[in-house]
Amino acid sequence: MAEQIPFSIIENVLSNLGSSVVQELGSMYGVGKELKKLEETLGTLKVILPDAEEQLEKSYAVKD
Numbered sequence: 001m002a003e004q005i006p007f008s009i010i011e012n013v014l015s016n017l018g019s020s021v022v023q024e025l026g027s028m029y030g031v032g033k034e035l036k037k038l039e040e041t042l043g044t045l046k047v048i049l050p051d052a053e054e055q056l057e058k059s060y061a062v063k064d
Contacts (some may be wrong), residue, residue, distance in 0.1 A: 010046050014039060 016022055017039045026032040 007046070007049055010042050010049070014042050014046065017042070 017035055022035065023032070026035040
């Protein structure tokens, strides 16, 4: 279950970044590009995180 917490957080942040309110605020304050970079980074983490967790589990299995 602890492994799902970071994935859940990423999901929530990504959905919030996609909202029109956040996009509008980003434009108003001139941070639209930074929000887009953050969204891309979180999207990458969303793809990589499950593989990293699997590798970690394999690593622990080899040590035992």
